[in-house]
Amino acid sequence: MNNRVARCVMFVTPTNPRFIDKAWTRGGDVYILDIEDSIAPAEKQRCRTLIRESIAKANKGGASIYVRINKPFVDADLPYAVWPGVDRIMLPKTESAAEYRRVHDIILKLEKERGIVPGTIELYPMIESTLGAVNIYEILTSAPRKLRSMGGGGGYDMAVNLGIEMFASFDQYAFPQANVALAAMALDMEPTGCVFVPNPSGRVDQADQATQQASALHAAGVHHAGALHPNFIEPLVKGLSATADEIAWAHKVIAAFDSLTDEGESVGMLDGKVVDKFENDLAKRTLMWAADCAAKDAYKVRAMERAQEANS
Amino acid sequence: MIKQDETRDLTLAGDSPMPKYIRRSVLALSIDDTQLGDKAYASYADAIILDFAKKANVDWQAESKARMPMAIHAASRGAAEVFVRVGCDGVVAELESVVFSGIAGVVVKGVTTAADVTAVASVLDSLEVSRGIPRGTLEIDIEVDTAGAVWHALDIARASERFGAFYINEPALCKNLGMQTTATLAFDPLEYIKSQLITVAISVGGQALGMSYPLSLTHDKVDDDTVKKAVRIARDTGFKGALCAHASWIKHCNAGFCPSPEEAAYYVKVIDVFAEGLKRGMASVPIDGKMIDVPVDLRAKLYLKWANRVQARNEAKAVAHR
Amino acid sequence: MTDNISNRRSWMIVPAHDADASARCADSKPDVVVLDLEYTVPPRAKVAAREGLAAAIRKLADGQIAVFVRIDRETRWADARAAITRGIKGIIFAGPDSPEEVAELGDLITAMERERGVEPGETELVLMMESAKGFWNLAAIAQASPRVTALGVGRIDLTMRLGPVPQDEFRLYRFLMTRALVVARMLRKQPLGALWRPDSRGGVAARDSTAKAAREARLMGFTGCVCATPEQVAPVNEGFAQV
Numbered sequence: 074m075n076n077r078v079a080r081c082v083m084f085v086t087p088t089n090p091r092f093i094d095k096a097w098t099r100g101g102d103v104y105i106l107d108i109e110d111s112i113a114p115a116e117k118q119r120c121r122t123l124i125r126e127s128i129a130k131a132n133k134g135g136a137s138i139y140v141r142i143n144k145p146f147v148d149a150d151l152p153y154a155v156w157p158g159v160d161r162i163m164l165p166k167t168e169s170a171a172e173y174r175r176v177h178d179i180i181l182k183l184e185k186e187r188g189i190v191p192g193t194i195e196l197y198p199m200i201e202s203t204l205g206a207v208n209i210y211e212i213l214t215s216a217p218r219k220l221r222s223m224g225g226g227g228g229y230d231m232a233v234n235l236g237i238e239m240f241a242s243f244d245q246y247a248f249p250q251a252n253v254a255l256a257a258m259a260l261d262m263e264p265t266g267c268v269f270v271p272n273p274s275g276r277v278d279q280a281d282q283a284t285q286q287a288s289a290l291h292a293a294g295v296h297h298a299g300a301l302h303p304n305f306i307e308p309l310v311k312g313l314s315a316t317a318d319e320i321a322w323a324h325k326v327i328a329a330f331d332s333l334t335d336e337g338e339s340v341g342m343l344d345g346k347v348v349d350k351f352e353n354d355l356a357k358r359t360l361m362w363a364a365d366c367a368a369k370d371a372y373k374v375r376a377m378e379r380a381q382e383a384n385s
Numbered sequence: 386m387i388k389q390d391e392t393r394d395l396t397l398a399g400d401s402p403m404p405k406y407i408r409r410s411v412l413a414l415s416i417d418d419t420q421l422g423d424k425a426y427a428s429y430a431d432a433i434i435l436d437f438a439k440k441a442n443v444d445w446q447a448e449s450k451a452r453m454p455m456a457i458h459a460a461s462r463g464a465a466e467v468f469v470r471v472g473c474d475g476v477v478a479e480l481e482s483v484v485f486s487g488i489a490g491v492v493v494k495g496v497t498t499a500a501d502v503t504a505v506a507s508v509l510d511s512l513e514v515s516r517g518i519p520r521g522t523l524e525i526d527i528e529v530d531t532a533g534a535v536w537h538a539l540d541i542a543r544a545s546e547r548f549g550a551f552y553i554n555e556p557a558l559c560k561n562l563g564m565q566t567t568a569t570l571a572f573d574p575l576e577y578i579k580s581q582l583i584t585v586a587i588s589v590g591g592q593a594l595g596m597s598y599p600l601s602l603t604h605d606k607v608d609d610d611t612v613k614k615a616v617r618i619a620r621d622t623g624f625k626g627a628l629c630a631h632a633s634w635i636k637h638c639n640a641g642f643c644p645s646p647e648e649a650a651y652y653v654k655v656i657d658v659f660a661e662g663l664k665r666g667m668a669s670v671p672i673d674g675k676m677i678d679v680p681v682d683l684r685a686k687l688y689l690k691w692a693n694r695v696q697a698r699n700e701a702k703a704v705a706h707r
Numbered sequence: 708m709t710d711n712i713s714n715r716r717s718w719m720i721v722p723a724h725d726a727d728a729s730a731r732c733a734d735s736k737p738d739v740v741v742l743d744l745e746y747t748v749p750p751r752a753k754v755a756a757r758e759g760l761a762a763a764i765r766k767l768a769d770g771q772i773a774v775f776v777r778i779d780r781e782t783r784w785a786d787a788r789a790a791i792t793r794g795i796k797g798i799i800f801a802g803p804d805s806p807e808e809v810a811e812l813g814d815l816i817t818a819m820e821r822e823r824g825v826e827p828g829e830t831e832l833v834l835m836m837e838s839a840k841g842f843w844n845l846a847a848i849a850q851a852s853p854r855v856t857a858l859g860v861g862r863i864d865l866t867m868r869l870g871p872v873p874q875d876e877f878r879l880y881r882f883l884m885t886r887a888l889v890v891a892r893m894l895r896k897q898p899l900g901a902l903w904r905p906d907s908r909g910g911v912a913a914r915d916s917t918a919k920a921a922r923e924a925r926l927m928g929f930t931g932c933v934c935a936t937p938e939q940v941a942p943v944n945e946g947f948a949q950v
Contacts, residue, residue: 086668110679113668203588207539210843229680233687234587235623236404238648245621248580251882258839258867267879268872276674293878294870339722339749350746351865358868497893532893536846562892563928574927577885 077221077263078369079103079137080313083300086111087127088120097134097380101306102369104131105139108150109165117143121153128158133380135373139163139197147176155183159194166230167198168205170215177216195220201230206249209256222297223257224265226250244269265297278302287312296362314370315363323356323363330356403687404592405549406466407698408432409626409642410635411594413470414460416452422459429702430635431626433460434468434492437483449482457487464705468492468526473501477508484512490524492552497533502544509547524549530557535578538585551582552628553595555602568599575601583623592625604630609637616641639699649692652685659685715739715857715897716921716931716947717940718799720777722747724756729763733772735937738944740772741799744786745779753782757789768794775799775833787812791819797831797854801861804840806851813852830854835861835899835933842883845890858891859899859932860884871905888928900924901932901943914942921946 082103085096096104106127112120128138139161142150147164154162164176177196184191197220198205198212205212206226213223226249232239239245254264270289272282283305290298296313300306329343330353340349412430414421416437425433435456439445453469460467466489471479473495480491493505502525509523525547527534534541535558542548555575559566564574573579579595586593595601597618600611616637619627626642629635644652655672659682662670669678719737721728723744732740742763748756760776767774777799778786787798798816803809809832816830832854836842842863849858860883863869869877884900891898902923907916917939921932925947932947934940 111668113663113666115666116668203584206584207588229684233403233680233684235583236587236625236688236691237621237623241618241621243618243621245623246580247577247882248584251577251879252581252584254879255839255843255882259843270873278674289873292870293872294868295878334749337749337751339747351862355865355868532889535889536893559928562888563898563930565926570923570926572881577882578889 078365079222079297080366081298081300081306081309082139083303083306084111084141085127085131086120087123088112088116093123093127093130096131097136097377099303099306100134100310100373101136101300102310102373103137103139103160105141105163106131106154107141108154109141109143117146121150124153125156128156132158133376135369135376137161141165141199144172147179151176151179151183155180155187155189155194157187157189161195161197163197163199165199166201166205167212168202169208170211173198173212174215177218180218192218194218197223198225200225200249200253201228202234203231203249206231206252209253210259213256213260213262220262222263222265223260224250224253224267224297226253226266240273240275242271242273263297265295268293268295278304280304280308283308284312314366315359319359320363323359326352326356327360401590402694403691404625405590406592406625407643407694408466408550408592408594409695410638411552411626411628412632412635413628416449416456421456422462424632425460425465426463426706428465428632428635429463429639429706430465430629430632431639431698431702432466432468432489434470434628435460435483435488436470439479446478446482453483454485454487457485461487462705464702468524470494470528471505473497476501476505480505480508480512484509484518484523485516486518488523490526490547490549492526492528494528494530494554494557496527496529496541497531498537499540499544502527502541502548506545506547521546523547526550526552528552528554528557529582530554531561535581538582539588542585542589542591548589549591550625551586551591551593551595553579553582553593553601554628555595556604559602566602568602573598573601579622579624587623593623594626594628595619595622595624596627596630597622597624606631606633609633612637613641643695644688644692649689652689652692655681655685656689715773717934717943718775718899718931719934719937719940720747722756723760723763723776724748724752726759726763729767732767732937733770735940736944737934737937737940738773738931739775739796740767741775741777741933742767742790743777744782744790745777745801748779753779757785760789761792764790764792765794775831777801777835783812784815787815788819791816791823791825791830793823793825795825795830797833797856799833799835801835802837802841802866803834803848804838805844806847809834809848809851809855813854816854828854831856833857833859833899835859836883836887837861837863837866839867842886845886846893849890849894849896855894855896857897857899857931858887858894860887861933864903875904875906877903877905884924884927884929892928897931898929899931899933900929901946902927912939914938918942918946925949 079102081101083101084105084107085092087093087106106124108120132138137160138158140154140159141163142154144166167173180194181191196218200206227246237245250266254267257264268290270286287309291313298309326348329348333341408431410430411432411434412428413434413436414424416435437449457467468490469483469488470492473493505525513520525545526549527541529551556566583593597615600615612634620642627638655677658670658672659677669676715738717737718739718741720741720743721732723742744756764774773796775797776790780802820827832852834855849855863883864877869879872878888898901920903920907920921943930947932943934943
């Protein structure tokens with residue numbers, strides 16, 4: 074449900090019972106069932122056959138489910154990946170409109186066969202190369218398939234393509250990420266990246282790094298983040314939700330703007346801050362986000378209770 | 386010398402070389418420079434760009450034609466690749482006067498659209514035939530010094546198979562954009578433009594050359610440590626080399642625009658540890674708390690290849706200097 | 708018609724319905740007075756603002772002040788009709804999304820010039836970019852009408868929801884400024900914009916942060932920006948002064 078709320082998106086390996094059986098207890102908003110880089114070549118086929126049951130395992134706690142397929146094996150992967158309950162297929166290393174369109178077509182066929190409303194599974198082009206970054210607009214407009222949010226243009230593969238060492242103290246993906254974000258915005262998608270938080274250690278398992286990242290994203294107005302380690306889940310979910318202070322302030326701004334409008338004014342001050350139509354819009358968005366988070370959290374609580382009952 | 390296990394399968398890392406050229410340091414010299422050959426030889430630059438002047442009251446075309454073959458020969462003595470720099474205005478006449486056997490290609494300044502590049506390419510098509518140069522071998526590099534070249538960068542890079550590299554002429558580009566050409570800001574005003582040109586060049590299999598801020602603008606003669614740090618930042622941005630404002634930059638560019646020996650040793654370790662893990666059916670293996678998986682392994686293989694090509698380039702230059 | 712455009716440093720916004728503000732606006736010595744029909748005018752005052760516009764423009768023009776009118780994207784047709792009159796220098800269009808919109812507006816201005824006895828083609832068009840679609844199609848939009856003399860960065864932090872990032876900037880702000888600058892310089896338009904930072908947002912910016920935003924923008928290649936308050940005019944004029 075409600076897959077706009079993706080405060081913490083985490084990879085899980087379906088082939089590892091230790092991860093897949095426990096994932097639902099960890100409280101993530103989204104789990105990505107991976108058939109790509111975290112799965113050894115010899116394990117790929119076994120992984121494919123595990124996807125369908127993994128969906129039911131990983132979403133027990135109310136999380137949404139994405140599946141990451143292999144770019145060289147889309148034909149082999151997709152019949153095992155497109156099922157009811159999957160919100161999004163992630164296509165790694167997307168570089169051209171043609172390859173995006175082709176995957177769209179295969180998904181469309183499977184949706185029709187499997188009782189899924191055609192076009193409703195999102196197809197997310199992972200932009201991990203310079204070619205993907207420069208072709209982003211053509212890629213995103215090549216198929217009539219909805220996509221709520223879009224980010225990317227950095228990461229390991231982009232670093233290799235650029236021939237750089239990662240984890241410098243400055244933003245090494247300035248243009249590719251910004252280009253992807255701008256194209257996404259121009260196509261009315263929510264742009265999810267472009268907030269640089271230095272991580273010179275390169276470690277991805279430290280909770281304080283997650284807290285720092287969440288607070289930077291939150292301030293910038295971005296509510297999506299990825300996690301490579303369970304330690305990231307709680308700080309991200311917490312840090313990217315609307316806070317009580319923000320909600321209270323939003324109500325005040327909306328009330329103040331309403332009375333301004335009643336008085337025939339358009340710009341006013343509230344506690345030393347400007348109140349105008351922009352601030353009013355922002356306040357409304359804050360309340361919408363707060364409502365979405367609350368709905369997702371309530372859904373997760375109910376799902377979690379059901380799952381625990383079934384377990385006991 | 387970094388040893389590479391011949392049995393390692395590198396096919397997964399792709400066939401196109403990364404980077405396309407080992408061209409870490411580039412020095413521009415004038416054909417009027419009486420010490421051209423000596424300077425080029427002593428510089429140890431990977432590439433030399435030759436400049437010529439269109440002198441008034443002289444038949445510059447005849448003069449260039451007469452002198453260019455010798456200058457090219459002199460510049461290449463230290464095993465450097467040799468390029469000639471031409472301007473977009475009147476480019477046909479310029480190319481006529483400077484393109485001779487022995488150059489790797491031309492560097493074109495003042496480009497604003499893709500059409501400028503196709504015009505150069507078609508002149509090179511015919512000059513290769515008339516001057517006995519193997520067809521399709523001359524490279525076109527673009528010196529980015531106009532707003533138009535930035536905006537049309539992708540079309541420019543895709544305009545010809547000959548496209549090889551973007552050189553960013555930071556002072557000229559700043560001037561064209563109406564930016565201050567002294568480095569007084571706390572950030573690089575060209576940050577996004579540099580990142581764009583790097584991204585675009587690599588997306589077509591080429592590369593970009595440039596220097597990090599503020600050295601990119603000051604061009605000051607600075608101490609070794611400052612140059613080293615600046616080169617490191619430029620490399621971490623994705624540049625594969627720089628046009629050196631001072632010959633003193635060259636040794637730092639040669640050492641810095643490629644994997645260091647420590648990095649190369651680390652790649653070897655990554656490759657070995659990952660291969661061991663695969664044998665035991667593991668898709669990821671930790672080294673010092675960092676997970677080594679398929680992408681990390683591929684990166685190590687690709688970068689090790691790069692390090693070995695650099696080694697080979699250094700040896701070729703050493704032979705020429707013997 | 709495009710001569711001397713880079714001399715226009717400060718573009719001061721004056722709500723078009725506010726006669727007092729209009730009367731006082733020359734005091735702070737802005738290079739351009741912008742009579743606003745956009746968000747500083749409350750909805751119920753819009754009709755009156757349009758009706759009084761021609762007189763206000765003529766009065767300012769008689770005082771040798773360069774007058775522009777900022778029109779509201781949503782009501783741009785009626786706003787432009789109300790604005791074209793003898794004495795106006797140009798129209799500011801905030802938030803264009805496509806070349807067609809700009810071409811259409813250019814044609815409307817042409818018709819109005821004819822009707823109102825304004826020298827044909829004299830009315831300039833300044834585009835203030837505020838949307839992702841606009842920034843994506845920047846070059847095509849800026850070339851959609853020969854009237855375009857300036858290209859600027861509007862209130863993108865607000866319209867495009869670009870919150871602050873740890874580097875003390877708005878998210879994507881310098882990327883979008885860079886795009887605007889490149890296209891403006893490529894097409895020889897005046898680049899307008901200031902490096903507003905999270906603590907110096909246009910509407911509330913104090914003198915020092917305004918001066919800094921203008922100065923940094925000048926070093927980045929911009930030559931002027933919009934001022935939301937009269938207090939911002941002096942620091943903006945200073946910040947954009949060519950040294």
